Amino acid sequence: MQRVRLVDVARDAGVHPATASRALNPAVVGEVSQATVQRVRRSADKLGYVPNTLARGLRTSRSYVAALVIPDITNALFPPIVRGAEQVLTEAGFTLVLTDTNSATEVERSQIASLRAHGVDGFIVATASWHDPLLDELATEGFPTVLVNRRCATSALPFVGGDDQQGVRLCVEHLVGQGHRDIVHLAGPSNTSTGRERADAFRAAMRDHRLSVRQTVIECSAYTEQAGAAGAARLMARRRPFTAVVAANDLVALGAMDALGSAGVTCPRDYSITGFNDLAFMDKLTPALTTVRVPFTEMGAHAARRLLEWIADQPPTATQSMLPVELVVRGTTGAPPVD
Amino acid sequence: MQRVRLVDVARDAGVHPATASRALNPAVVGEVSQATVQRVRRSADKLGYVPNTLARGLRTSRSYVAALVIPDITNALFPPIVRGAEQVLTEAGFTLVLTDTNSATEVERSQIASLRAHGVDGFIVATASWHDPLLDELATEGFPTVLVNRRCATSALPFVGGDDQQGVRLCVEHLVGQGHRDIVHLAGPSNTSTGRERADAFRAAMRDHRLSVRQTVIECSAYTEQAGAAGAARLMARRRPFTAVVAANDLVALGAMDALGSAGVTCPRDYSITGFNDLAFMDKLTPALTTVRVPFTEMGAHAARRLLEWIADQPPTATQSMLPVELVVRGTTGAPPVD
DNA sequence: GTGAAAGCGCTAACAC
DNA sequence: GTGTTAGCGCTTTCAC
Secondary structure, eight states, X not given: OOOOOHHXXXXXXXXXXXXXXXXXXGGGGGGSOHHHHHHHHHHHHHHTOOOXXXXXXXXXXXXXXXXXXXXXXXXXXXXXXXXXXXHXXXXXXXXXXXXXXXXXXXXXXXXXXXXXXXXXXXXXXXXXXXXXXXXXXXXXXXXXXXXXXXXXXXXXXXXXXXXXHXXXXXXXXXXXXXXXXXXXXXXXXXXXXXXXXXXHHHHHHHHHTTOOOTTOEEEOSSSSHHHHHHHHHHHHHHTOOOSEEEESSHHHHHHHHHHHHHXXXXXXXXXXXXXXXXXXTTTSBSSOOBEEEOOHHXXXXXXXXXXXXXXXXXXXXXXXXXEOOEEXXXXXXXXOOOO | OOOOOHHHHXXXXXXXXXXXXXXXXXXXXXXXXXXXXXXXXXXXXXXXXXXXXXXXXXXXXXXOEXXXXXXXXXXXXXXXXXXXXXXXXXXXXXXXXXXXXXXXXHHHHHHHHHHHHTTXXXXXXXXXXXXXXXHHHHHHHTOOEEEESOXXXXXXXXXXXXXXXXXXXXXXXXXXXXXXXOEEEEEOOXXXXXXXXXXXXXXXXXXXXXXXXXXXXXXXXXXXXXXXHXXXXXXHHHTOOOSEEEESSHHHHHHHHHHHHHTTOOTTTTOEEEOSBOOTTTTSBSSOOBEEEOOHHHHHHHHHHHHHHHHHSSOOOOOXXXXXXXXXXXXXXXXXXXX
């Protein structure tokens, strides 16, 4: 394997390598006579020819490789994105390179540089910070790059994400419908678009219901259980009454429930809570988590399609696609306690 | 970016491209005078030179890319493996290509072929079937390949996995210690090494405790909740009494618990059950799952190290490494019911 | 429709 | 120590 070169095929078919190349290249196969094409194809099959993509890439500066940049693959929301992207890319004859930055900016920068050196044709980036110079650079250079899940302040790059606004609105409406009025938001980090936008959406939804938003938003430092627990601790320290919590995501919700539980405040008896993302097994907890389901697989697939379009044609309109989300009502929400 | 070539650096430094190449290549930098090295390095930094890995690879037939072949990235046990491998590889200056075969053999075959065409230096394979002609081919060709998590019948390739035998033995011992005697095993598919070896280990452990193994093993068709539920249904259909179940993995255990629960048989009141893998959130279920913790991140890292060794030197001894596992006792195991 | 020739960016032999 | 030369495997002008 890897031993049969185009020259060998050409020799076997009794043609010039250039002709063999044309016969095997769908784009220019028309320039070659049918008979020759047949002969070359037969030879290629017979010898088990596998084109050397490196050599092709060196010549065409096209590698048919796309890279997916992920902050942390062990966070359960990313695997479906990877999967969706991988499937679309593979189907299109592309190879997916995965890089896990461990949420570190320097790693991200060096990885992106190295991948470009490897000649990748484009990036799908799931690590976007709200202010992200690295992505601004890519945008400026016109290097094919699609943002997924999180976007930047400067929306110069196409983006595919879930409809955060709608998701939060559904949560607030559901809680209000159950009779809650003292609702607080454990927000995500403000250096992520999801953190910011969910918080904005929360305030907007509260206002729509003529509820005060004063002192109702507590920012968590990360999308983790630890940060959620810390947020809940700060919430309790305030001694401001609340009957419901809209958490920025499932992990934050879980952490908050843990912390509140340790303080003897239990859900759904004492308060209601909603998550976001509907990670695996959220339906199997006790109580099962009411949360917002986001179509992550579709998100990855969609982002991959956008990237392929860009690579094939020219810079796309930097559209921001919002995929519809849905509220999944389970056991962590109910009527507010009567005291 | 990607515009600065070695020639440009050489011109800037006033040397021949070959000299610049040597100055920048750690392996042969000694053949160049210190002064020249300095000058070349300075020029490279100044111009922002990034070596073109494709061109280098074409010349050296080394791409510094390793591929990880995964059956299904959305199965929560694989992300940590990916992460562990990615970290070791990245640190060594390698790039990781991920491919998700969706558990389909044809996809796997075509992906592996395509990746070899892309010039990857080696594979880490997590999809091994018990009989796997594709892997036998790679082994025969001496292509650097390390198996992770699952291995093949013909152990011609190095393998890094968890200590399945020990894990199952711990489960059985724990259950026996609680007083269980009627223990059954919901086994994994027999076309995986984990399925076969856990079942073997189960039988061995039972015999060690002088317990009969007749009719105690039921094979599930896959490592999924559905298959677990189907296995539990077959178990109930037998009408043979049991007080404990050793499930081949967490998903199978969850599926079984669902199916048994629907039939009014609940855990831990009516029976005990153990899982395997300790996936995320298994500690948050009700009851929390007693299971075997497997060091997946370390597994991925270890496999990557083995691969790097192979790529750097020569074919390693085809050693089989077993990483230690530990039993995590939680709520799904207890004393058998008294009737 | 096909062949000839050049070259993508880099590195390994071989000179000097 | 450094320059010269050649070539990795492929594609793409340019002739014919």
